[in-house]
Amino acid sequence: MTPPVTPAQQDGPAVADTAKIPRSRGSRPSLGLKLDVRNLSLLGVLAVLIAVGAxxxxxxxxxxxxxxxxxTQTSVIGVVTVGMTFVIMGGGIDLSVGAMVALASVWATTLATQEYGFFGILFTAVVVGLGCGLVNGVLIAYGRMVPFIATLAMLASARGLALQITDGKTQLVNLKSVLDLGVRDNYPLGIPPLALVFAGVTVVGWLLLNRTTFGRRTVAVGGNAEAARLAGIDVRRQRLYLYLLSGLCCGIAAFMLIVLSGSGQNTNGDQYELDAIAAAIIGGTLLSGGRGTIVGSVLGVLVFGTITNIFDLNNLQTAPQQIAKGAIIVVAVLAQRSAVRDGEA
Structure with a gap:
């Protein structure tokens, strides 16, 4: 006669399976430590660059x-990078950020828009950015287009529309309330207003990512979209929100660029998509999605901005600067792959 099975014996396989949990959990602090080390490394790189410049x-x-x-210069691309970080963490990519900045800046600086004053320019820049982000989000989330293709189409379309609006000419801003924000003598406590805007966007982005369900859903969708769907997350709506957020950041950056240059041009935001993606990558954001930090992205922006400034002060050509940026990106990606392999071990 077969002896009765005890509850302990019934739970035997489950106990055996759960024996692996401590080992898998133990890998997370290790990976988190590596990410912290990467941020410290970026601070070290920034310190070295400051020493070289000095x-x-x-x-x-x-x-x-x-x-x-x-x-001031890093603040504009920094705001764009915050939005790009969310998009990449959500498993997407946005190649149209530079074009969206250009379109928002020229649309907000037309004579008709300037008649509405300071808030007219700000409102127009933000709405145009949100509109472009909405188109990207709908095409990707509900039209099921590949993010690379959808945003590439937006890049071409937005650049073309910006060129058509300006007819290739520079649109000057004649509003003193806007231009005064870029005057150095008006800086509060010597801090550029654009830097304060960047700091505010960074803080909001950090809180959004680390203290809200929106941030957790972004990580879940980027890490495993199917698992997130089964967990009850509306993946398509979340992706739409991410591209809206990217568009919002581009609209804010466009207004900042208007303040910085005092004009709107169809060439604004040139190569912003590359700089934003590069800054996010070296800051620890995985291109495959599911992991990243706002702090790391900000440090990446500061590193690239400092490199550019040092090259400019030493009258070095653009080519070596681009080579240096490319080398940094390659090293960052290789470091990411190593960290992921160690985290999965």
Whole structure:
């Protein structure tokens, strides 16, 4: 006669399976530590770059005016990078951010728009950015288009529309309330207003990613869209929200660029998509989605901005600068692959 099976024996296989859990959980702190180390490494790289700039051009690099310039220039692409970080973490990509910035900047600087004053320009830039993001999101989430193709189409369309609006000419801004934000003498406590905007967007982005269900859903969708769907997450709606967020950031960046240059041009935002993707990657955001940090992306922006400034101060050509950026991207991607392999071990 077969002896009765005890509850302990019935749970035997489950106990055996759960024995693996501590090992899998143990890998997460290890991977998290690697991400923290990457951020510390980026801080180290930034410190080295600052030292190089201070040594090669001591009088110019450490001048307050130059530091203000670096903060101002990195702030515009920094805001775009925050939006790009969310998109990549959600398993997508956005190649149209530069074109969206250009279109928003020229649409917001037409004579008809300037008649509505400061808030008219700001409102138009943001709405145009959101509109472009909405088109991208609908095509990708509900039209089931590949993000690469959909955003590439937006890139071409937005650039073409920006060129048609301007007819290849520069649209100057004649509103003192807008231009005054870019005057160095008006900086509060010596901090550029654009840097304050970038800081505000960064804080909101960090809170959104780390303290809300929106951030958790973004990570879930980017890590495994099917698992997220089975868990009750509306994957298509989440992807739509991500591209809307990217468009919003582009609209804000377009207004910042208008303040910085005092004009709207169809060439604005040139190569912003490459710079934003590169900054996010070296900051620890996985191209495959599901992992990344806002802090890392911001550090990536500052690293690239400092490199550009050092090259400019030393009158070096653009080619070596692009080569240096490319090398940094390759090293960052290789480091990502190593971290993922160690995390899955």
């Amino acid at each position: 040594i090669t051009k001591p009088d110019q690099f450490i001048a307050v005016s130059n530091l203000q310039l670096v903060l």
